[in-house]
Amino acid sequence: MKQTLFSLSLRKTMFVALIAMMAMGACKSKKKAVAPAPAPAPKEEVVQQAPPPPPARSAEEVAAERLENIFNSVxxxxxxxxxxxxxxxxLAMFSNQETPVLIVIHEENGIKDYDEPTTIKKYLEYLKDTKKNLNYISDIRMDASGKVSELELRRK
Structure with missing residues (x-):
């Protein structure tokens, strides 16, 4: 019986050793598992171009901004x-003191309804008296000499 016990132990030992070798063989070493990182691609130097200059503002845009500032200062x-x-x-920016000022009160399908037309002189006096600037410039028309010939306003 000793022989069977010994042979049985030997079998068990061999079986455990075989399992251990298989387990160790299945595990790869960390060196093999970690693939070498590919060489970094050569970096191309990107030459940054200066941003293009902002487009030149039209005379209408400059006049509208200046008039908005004047309206606020009045x-x-x-x-x-x-x-x-x-x-x-x-008033020095306008072709005359009677330059029309149109105030859009409603617009639907491209059709505009205006408040009663006024002049720039009357509108500026109105701003001075009420101390409220409730409109902004939506359209400005200039004549050949660079003076404002018509002004269209809208509610803010």
Whole structure:
């Protein structure tokens, strides 16, 4: 019986050793498992071009911005003299004091409804009196001499 016990132990030992070798053989070493990183691609130097200059603003855009600033200064003027000075500055930009100012009150399907037409002189006096600038410039037309010939406003 000792022989069978010994041979049985030997079989068990051989079986365990075989399993251990298979397990160890199945595990790859970390060196083999980690593939070498590919060589980094040569970096091309990217020459950054300077951003293109902003497009030149049209005379209408410049005039509209300047008029918006003047309208705000008339509205926020601390004194009547200051407001009158801003009004004179604005009137110098127009072809005459009777230049029409149209205020769009409604637009549907491209058809615009306007408030009662007024003149730039009356509109500036209105801003001075009410101290409220409720409109913004939506369209501005200039004549050949570079003066404003028509102004269209909309509610903010």
């Amino acid at each position: 509205t926020n003027a601390s004194s009547v003299n200051s407001a009158n000075q801003s009004i004179q500055e604005a």
